[in-house]
Amino acid sequence: MPGPVTVSIARHVDPSQEDQMHAWLRAGTELAERFDGFLGSGWVRPGVDSTQWHMLYRFDSPESLEAWESSAQRRWWLDSGQGFVAEASREHRTGIEGWFDEPTSVDAADLRTAAQPPPRWKQMVAIFLVFFPLSLVANELGRVYLSDWWLAARVLLTVCVMTPLMTYVLLPWVTGLLAPWLHRGRA
Helix, strand or coil, X not given: CCCCEEEEEEEEECHHHHHHHHHHHHHHHHHHCCCCCEEEEEEECCCXXXXXXXXXXXXXXXXXXXXXXXXXXXXXXXXXXXCCEXXXXXXXXXXXXXXXXXXXXXXXXXXXXXXXXXXXXXXXXXXXXXXXXXXXXXXXHHHHHCCCCCHHHHHHHHHHHHXXXXXXXXXXXXXXXXXXXXXXXXX
């Protein structure tokens, strides 16, 4: 079952249009909030004088995200930003990494419902809860079925199987289960 999806977008903003940008961001958030599965949004800037703004928004599933991204409301909103904002890059993230990036500057008034990164020790616990049992299973299967393989080849195969399982299946699942604990006290 697919989990939440975070979209990270870098946009360049005309410095003379900063007030208009703030209003544009608020309007986009208010529109997105009306869509099922919306989990939050926010933005950060590397510095006060930066023309690059990094925006995040998160939906509970790829289907909910698709409904927002293909909507007439979003198209209208994007068209309304023409002339003062230009998209520089876009990245879809799933699982644990979407909210764990520490911003350098945050406008708390506009973060609204966006999740703050959990403390690193909680991130470590979530990763451990996936990595330890998966490592046990992989090592036992390797011992039973691949014992005659050269060690480096056995480890390479194990890592090639474990990495996508952790990244795309198990970490998103565990972070979804642990979300209330991961973000407790970080609003």
